[in-house]
Amino acid sequence: MDIKDIIKPENLVYKRTELMTDKALSYCPGCGHGTAHNITMEVIEEMGIWEDTIGVAPVGCSVLAYEFMNIDMTQAAHGRAPAVATGIKRVWPDKFVFTYQGDGDLAAIGGNETIHACNRGENIVIIFINNGIYGMTGGQMAPTTLPGMKSSTSPYGRDISTMGHPLKMTELVAQLPGTYFVTRQAVHTPNAVRKAKKAIRKAFEIQKEKKGLAFIEIVSNCNSGWKMEPVDSNNWMVDNMFPYFPLGDIKVNGELVK
């Protein structure tokens, strides 16, 4: 059978969602941000809620998320996305509101805003991309940088005796009564993408039911910051990031798992 006979509109089974704009993503080749964007927008498309969804973009590599997500979006100051989302959600309680933040934004400069939005149980979705490094500013240490991991501000490896420990923000917010669903996912393999998408769908369903805050960490790669080839960085992530940041649900239906 000729390929031309297969590639016909009636045989299409997958293409990028139209809720992503046509702009080429500003992310490095192989970066998980793009995949995370795609599945977030796919969920919004499949739920048919794009006319009622407002996204909040952070500061960091995904600062330009609003260029790629074809919905109404507000770009927040560094770390303040949960407060910005709170403001939007409180005045439009029937809209869907989500933040999309990296580790520096969410766990460092915005730690307080994150904790308090979670603790209030704001009825929003927080999507947290953790790649253990500051990508946009050129590979500096993040709160989630692993012990011994090299970055431009931990050039000899993160020394936990002076630089502190990697912050498990997701475990931390799971302890707060306001969070209803807390999970850690990844997007490096087809199965991981399917699971992560299911989690994002669940998060938006929770918002629809007004049950509280849904928090989804996506452990991701940063091949530029880690100075690796894209596929190698995914393998390194599996071997090094996952042991410290294990994948899976941490809190479901308001109850800690196990």
Place this chain on the structure above:
Amino acid sequence: MAKIKGAIEVDVEKCKGCGVCIPACPTDVILLAKNVNGKGYHYAYMENPEACIGCVNCAIVCPDGVISVYKVKVA
């Protein structure tokens, strides 16, 4: 028994040649081209199109969403 035939279409100019789709493919269909696109990236292509089963694995792990997938049942 009906056989599934698949094919992918890569938006060559938007592909960044990261190669994440290659290990995602269960039937080893994809490789990076020796040629480069306008941005200098070795884009993904079907090296072994006969083996494609249209499973969409490559497309869903593609960070840039440049892969469209087509599938037909062949009697």
Place this chain on the structure above:
Amino acid sequence: MSEIKLMKGNEAIAEAAILAGCDAYFGYPITPQSEVIEYLMVERPEDRTGMIVLQAESEIAAIHMVYGAAGAGKKVMTSSSSPGISLKQEGISYIAAAELPCLIVNVVRGGPGLGTIQPSQADYFQSTKGGGHGDYRLIVLAPASVQEMADFVEDSFKLAFKYRTPVMILSDGVIGQMMEKVIMPEQMPRLTDDEILERYGDWANTGKTKLRERNIITSLNLDSNVQEAHNIKLQAKYSQIEENEVRYEAINCNDAEYIIVAYGSSARVAQKSMAMARAKGIKVGIFRLISLFPFPKKEINALADRVKGFLAVEMSAGQMIEDVRLAVNGKVPAEHYGRYGGVIHSPEEVLASLENKIIGG
């Protein structure tokens, strides 16, 4: 006709916000303005008009809640006092840059640092010259009575939406804490969702419908030429504001030989100084600033052609005086007087300063 009430300035702001149809207040307690949020929490405006009141985890969070809600087309406000306003500067800069309407109330206390909880006017520079980073301005209104605390709320919202820019009510611990009689305006209804979509749907984050392109609220322009163009647009707006929105009260200025320039509680103190001076045969007038930005440059410059001198009275080490001198432009002497760090000058001190620095000088 509304009834006359006896209220604190801070309470008047809060009540006026409910009556103005404000959609949400986000704030954090700090003396001497905590009565604003306390009044709102007691009053339960959610039951009266549907207005949301939220105590944030910090002044920073509060201003960014305002940023989010203002970007979503709602009529929103925050309030704080000096150290808290310093914390809000990040968000204020973003709000100005993204051209969002909102009201920020500063009930000023003495600084710098944690300073004192006593009244001060030492946040003039911060309020009128930027405060946060970048080239931006706030519209700054300075009430001198509890009545004006109430009246300026709706005024501020009108200006904020007219120019899509943050407006500050710059009060101080005296006006915030003192009780006076006040007549409240009638209740204005909050805008309905449909009205918001109709009025602000072309820029606000209200959800992207098929009928329009997506709306993006951002202050990021990576291309410096685009950023410069945005700055030029902002400056044009500020020029328009300077052209149209100057507000002041000239008291006994027609026959005056000497002018006291003052705003807020200093203008109240100066009233007594003026009366004492006139009793002694010294013709003193008061030029009370109501809008600090836009500053009434032309009006003061015109006055300088026919008076012998100006005394800028403010509870600071001398901030507004710089704008007064720029306006007077060397035509006649312009000097500063003020106690500061939480101390309020007496009418006698003001008059003595006028006699020593201007008349005697």
